[in-house]
């Protein structure tokens with residue numbers, strides 16, 4: 001990968017909360033995201049995904065390592081970076097109209113009122129909310145509110161869009177719609193995206209690359225290319241052989257690294273046979289696991305959002 005193609009360069013990133021004897025949340029994360037790439041990070045609950053995003057976005061100063069955005073070290077929140085959080089109800093201002101919410105971060109930029117409005121209206125059209133510009137967030141469904149959050153992030157024309165479990169608080173049907181929306185706007189705005197999710201299928205469906213994290217303290221255990229092409233749809237893509245194979249591979253990595261307790265060496269041979277069979281037959285087991293963890297994740301992320309706020 002040549003330097004000019006690297007948008008985000010994360011090197012040896014580590015963070016310990018509470019000083020030298022505190023809790024080590026992430027340890028030695030090293031990866032890069034290329035310009036124009038959509039990379040997904042998937043990892044077990046509590047492994048340090050939000051901590052990693054906070055460090056990358058400059059919201060916290062990491063204990064070790066370095067983050068560079070198009071070659072410049074991140075110190076504080078960069079102007080050309082936007083974050084979409086899971087909890088749209090906390091990140092939108094209920095007393096502002098949809099259009100004003102989208103315009104809000106543009107107020108601190110050197111843009112005239114007409115330009116701000118034009119940008120807001122453009123991105124609202126793109127997320128299918130052109131007709132809702134004058135409404136208030138509380139008059140919209142959850143999925144529509146998350147579309148507003150996405151529009152607000154895109155209005156800033158960020159070099160890098162960070163998304164922290166952005167579709168975890170909506171129902172399954174809306175989740176599919178928002179995933180497809182992200183694929184469309186990503187193409188339209190030529191965005192570089194780093195998205196964190198618990199959902200193995202979602203990570204593969206969306207990504208050019210999937211990075212798999214270990215349990216806490218997080219480190220990267222696999223970096224997988226997703227050769228599914230640009231044209232994806234919720235039915236045929238998810239049924240394709242490549243998709244199913246990748247799902248098994250990620251599920252296996254997560255199960256082996258996170259969900260299974262260490263076993264005595266004597267049991268290893270039998271367990272190995274059983275693991276191989278269940279890996280082939282039961283990728284849904286890991287999906288079930290991911291879903292079960294999801295409820296806990298929702299609470300944890302809301303908690304994290306309140307700490308942030």
Ligand SMILES: Nc1ncnc2c1ncn2[C@@H]1O[C@H](COP(=O)(O)OP(=O)(O)OP(=O)(O)O)[C@@H](O)[C@H]1O
Pocket residue numbers: 017018023024025044045046047048049050051052216296297298300301304307
């Ligand atoms: N401000 C904080 N102070 C102390 N410990 C923290 C703080 N924020 C997070 N942690 C701890 O760091 C670890 C990683 O938390 P983090 O929220 O980054 O994980 P996560 O992978 O995003 O979790 P989830 O999947 O549940 O959203 C957890 O053990 C958490 O309790």
